[in-house]
Amino acid sequence: MIKGKDIIVVGIQAWDIEIGSNCKNIALEFSKNNRVIYVNPPMVRSVMKKQKHKNTIQKRIRIKNGQEDSLVEIGSNLWNLYPKTLIESINWIPIHRLFKILNKKNAIGYANDIKVATSALDFKDFILFNDSSMFLGLHLKALLQPETYAYYMRxxxxxxxxxxxxxxxxxxxxxxxxxVVLTNSAFFEEFCKQYNPHSYMVGQGCDVSLFNDEDDAIKIPEEFKEIPSPVLGYVGSLTTLRLDIELLTFVAEQKKDWSIVLVGPEDKDFKNSNLHNLSNVYFLGRKDASELPNYVKGFDLTTNPQLKNNLTIGNYPRKIDEYLAMGKPILATNTKAMEMFKEHVYLADTKEEYVTLITKAMAENTTDRIKSRIEYAKSHTWTNNVKMIYSSIIKATKHRK
Incomplete structure (x- = not known):
């Protein structure tokens, strides 16, 4: 456990981002026992010009002009910093040497804003926690001189x-x-160990409270009355960058006695796929996050039919914890990141295996297995995740004492 420290959190997601964020959850946990400044990414000049009509950009313009405070207290021991410095869009530059010069210039401006905030709050001997901000992060250790620099790859x-x-x-x-380098999967840990021996897999947290149905209070949506059982279901974005349309088609054609229910927004390829022509495949569309437990409850078997590619091989799919929290049997593609779930999830390497494991998963769906899944999901809290982060930081820096 790390207590009574000052921690600066930087990353690629602002506090006012509209979607969920690992980094925000981690910062909130840090702030339970430490003082924390959560630093938003700096505003890019070209983005400010193109998107100046947006409320979030308008707010940053007011802060830049001194009309609002750049450092805002948002909770006990927790502040949010809006950097005033504008940085330039440079990622398009093909010449490495020129990119290097301009990237450092961007980082200096960003670091100077952080220094002003740390001075205002009298932050000393702080931990710098960097969530995937690789370009600016290249220089922040030298510019800010933290006691410990932690890089988080997820x-x-x-x-x-x-x-x-x-x-x-x-x-x-x-x-x-x-x-110290912290990762949320074994794949990323192996990748990072090539460059830094102090690389550790710390797993990931998940707020599964919405999916707690131990009192049987969650209701199955009315739509399921028109869908024949049994149901194999998926919730989440239907994107061909991550999901295997060919696999889903094969399963639907081989298991015609099953209904395949897909809940979530579709990309263009999903909308144009032959899945829409199969009588046992049901697209229920985008749903509010608060409704997702209701849809998961309507599934007899849950799935995460990922493609195996560079985007998914190390990906920690949060939906697996959500499925587990409801005790549902799960069938998923076997990737390096999924190995940590192998005691609780049926993992398939081929589309033929998917079909075979559907029968096996349902036959073995005992009360004890359901309870075991729920308990495993409960262990993946943000509190436990941050305990692993603390432990890894202490392990990596103990040689200093």
Whole structure:
């Protein structure tokens, strides 16, 4: 446990982001026993001009002009910093040497804003926790001189087009500079250990309270009355970057006695897929996050039919914890990141295995297995996740004493 410390959290997601954020959950846990400044990413000049009509950008413009405070207390021991400095859009620059010069200039402006905030709150001997901000993060250790610099890797960002051009070169450098590297999957731990021996898999937290149905209070939606049982279901974005349409089609055609229910927004390829022509496949569309437990309850068997690619190989799918929290049997693609769930999830390497495991999963769905899944999901709290982070930081820095 780390208590009574000052912690600065930087990353690629602002506090006012509209979607859930690992980094925000971690910062909230940090603040239970430590003082924390959560630093928003700096505003990019070109984005400010293009999106100046947005409320979030308008707020940043007011802060830049001194009309609102840049450092806001948002909870006990927790402050949110809106950097005033504008940075330039440079990721498109093909010349590495020029990118390097401009990236450092961006980082200096960002670091200066952080220094003003740390001075105002008298932060000393702080831990700098960097959630995947690899470009600016390359220089923050030298510019801010933290007591400990922790880099958090939870996505294979360098395989995404935006980050790939410079990220494949820079992220290993950031990993190497860090005092400790924290990851949410065994795949990322192995990747980072190539560059830093102090790399540790700390898992991931998940707020599964919404999916707690031990009092049987969650109601199955009316839509299920028109859907024949048994039901194999998925909740989440239906995107062909991550999900296997061919696999879903094969399962639907082989298991015609099953209904395949897909809950979530579709990308273009899903909308145009042959799945819409299969009589036992049901698309229920986007649902509010608060409704998802109701839909999961309507499934007899849950699934995460991922493709195996650079985006998914190390991905920690939060939905697995949500499925487990409701005690549901789960059938998923076997990836490195899924190995930690192998005692509670049926993992398939082929589409034929998917079909075989559907029968096996239902035959073995005992009361004891249901209870075991629920208990395992409960262990994946943000509190436990942060305890692992603390333990790893202490382990990596104990040689200093």
């Amino acid at each position: 996505d294979y960002l360098v395989k995404v087009a935006y980050w790939r051009k410079h990220g494949e070169r820079i992220e290993p450098q950031v990993v190497k500079k860090a005092d």
